[in-house]
Amino acid sequence: MALAEILLNGASFHGGCCRHKVLLSLLGPLISNSKLYSSYRRPGAEPEKKPSWENVDFSFKKGIDHLKTQLSLLKKETQDYLKGPGSHSVNQHLEQTRVLWQFRSQEDLNKWVVSSDVEIGGKSKVYIKLGRNNQAALLYGTLNTEVPRDGETKYSGYCSMRSKPAVGSFNRKKFYDWSNFNSLYLRVRGDGRPWMVNIYTDPYFSHQKDDLYSYFMFTRGGPYWEEIQIPFSKFFLSSRGRVQDNQHPVWLDKASFLEALFEISFEKAVRTLGFTIGDKVDGPFQLEIDFIGLLNDRAHREEFAYETYDKNTPV
Numbered sequence: 555m556a557l558a559e560i561l562l563n564g565a566s567f568h569g570g571c572c573r574h575k576v577l578l579s580l581l582g583p584l585i586s587n588s589k590l591y592s593s594y595r596r597p598g599a600e601p602e603k604k605p606s607w608e609n610v611d612f613s614f615k616k617g618i619d620h621l622k623t624q625l626s627l628l629k630k631e632t633q634d635y636l637k638g639p640g641s642h643s644v645n646q647h648l649e650q651t652r653v654l655w656q657f658r659s660q661e662d663l664n665k666w667v668v669s670s671d672v673e674i675g676g677k678s679k680v681y682i683k684l685g686r687n688n689q690a691a692l693l694y695g696t697l698n699t700e701v702p703r704d705g706e707t708k709y710s711g712y713c714s715m716r717s718k719p720a721v722g723s724f725n726r727k728k729f730y731d732w733s734n735f736n737s738l739y740l741r742v743r744g745d746g747r748p749w750m751v752n753i754y755t756d757p758y759f760s761h762q763k764d765d766l767y768s769y770f771m772f773t774r775g776g777p778y779w780e781e782i783q784i785p786f787s788k789f790f791l792s793s794r795g796r797v798q799d800n801q802h803p804v805w806l807d808k809a810s811f812l813e814a815l816f817e818i819s820f821e822k823a824v825r826t827l828g829f830t831i832g833d834k835v836d837g838p839f840q841l842e843i844d845f846i847g848l849l850n851d852r853a854h855r856e857e858f859a860y861e862t863y864d865k866n867t868p869v
Contacts, residue, residue, distance in 0.1 A: 628723035649734060649850070654827075655717065656845040657684065657691035668693070670713040675702030680713035685842050690743075694840035697831065713839070716754070716828035727756060730824045732806040735848035738784045743842040744773025749829050753789060753804055756825040764793045767804050771829070773841065783849060787856045801860045 657663060663682060670678040680695035699711030720728035738751065753767040767789040771782055786806060791798045806824065827846065831839055 624723045631722055651739070651847055651849055652735065653845050653847040654730075657843060658688055660684065663691060666691070666715055666717050668713070668715050670695070671698075671710045674707055674710065675704055676700070676710040676712075678711060678713050680715070682715060690842045690844045692840065692842050693829070694838070696838050697833075697836055699834055699836055711834060711836070712830060712832035714752075714828055714830040716752075717826045719756075719825050727825070729756065732786075732824060732848055735806070735850045736786055736854050737849040737851050738786065739847045739849040740771070740782045740784075741779055741844040742771075742773060742782060743777075743779045743844075744775060745840050746773055746775030747831060747835070747839050748772050748833055749831050749841065751784060751789075752828040752830060753824055754826040754828060755804075762793075766792050768792060779842075779844065783851070785851070785854050785856065785859075787854075787859050790860055799863065801858075801862055803858045 655662065655665065663684065666682065668680045668682050670676065670680045672678065677698040677700055678696060679698075680693065682691060682693050684690070685692040693715050695713050697711055697713060701707055701710045720730075722728040749771045750768050751771050755762075755765055755767065757763060757765060769784055769789045771784065774780060786804050789804055791801050804824065829841070829843075831841075
């Protein structure tokens with residue numbers, strides 16, 4: 555246990571956060587039930603009589619098995635990167651479409667999470683399940699704009715659906731590489747209510763953690779499916795619900811395997827995708843999603859739809 559603490563502390567001070575994460579992933583199964591750091595003790599409570607190291611459930615076999623699993627996953631990721639779609643091969647450059655998510659089983663739904671204003675004391679409700687004949691995801695619920703009576707919250711009434719962040723070997727963050735495509739392509743069936751499509755990024759700097767790229771998706775309602783194409787050039791940058799003056803396009807090529815492995819990228823890489831409804835109209839809603847994919851539209855030449863400003867204007 556003492557050796558584990560020395561390794562983790564040494565990695566955090568001398569090797570940076572990347573080694574710290576790798577060591578924590580390696581030693582996690584060995585010391586899963588232990589306390590690396592002193593836990594909070596309420597005033598007046600009796601201190602623990604047994605040292606924390608006596609509570610360690612050390613399992614060498616479990617740690618070796620976990621290491622083998624992570625190494626095999628790392629090997630597979632390396633092979634996938636070298637042969638595509640993470641590689642820069644000829645087939646990747648010729649790729650016109652790619653399906654990111656499709657909903658045919660409960661396993662596909664488990665890759666997504668739903669949330670609502672219940673987290674801040676609101677009364678909206680949202681659910682997700684497989685649609686008819688297990689051919690789509692059905693997102694449904696009730697929107698309620700009643701503001702919680704906590705004296706702080708001013709606005710309420712939203713529901714969202716968001717993909718879970720992908721995790722690679724040794725608990726590394728995985729990012730998407732959409733650099734060979736210029737549009738998001740969806741097949742949906744809604745009830746006529748507008749939605750917001752959100753691209754969540756994972757920035758290098760902490761003050762950018764609330765940055766979000768968004769664009770509108772309008773459903774027409776009725777019994778028919780519709781195919782929606784949203785160019786990435788249309789997504790605008792916002793932070794904490796406020797549209798930013800300094801606009802710039804989504805960086806779609808900052809998500810390669812090597813950059814995620816060595817953490818050398820300082821740009822905001824695409825991490826997850828989500829849908830949000832918050833049109834301030836109380837009542838039920840529903841949205842069926844058949845698949846979510848990417849499209850390389852050769853006819854679309856627009857690089858960015860919004861005006862950009864120089865950060866340092868020359869005098």
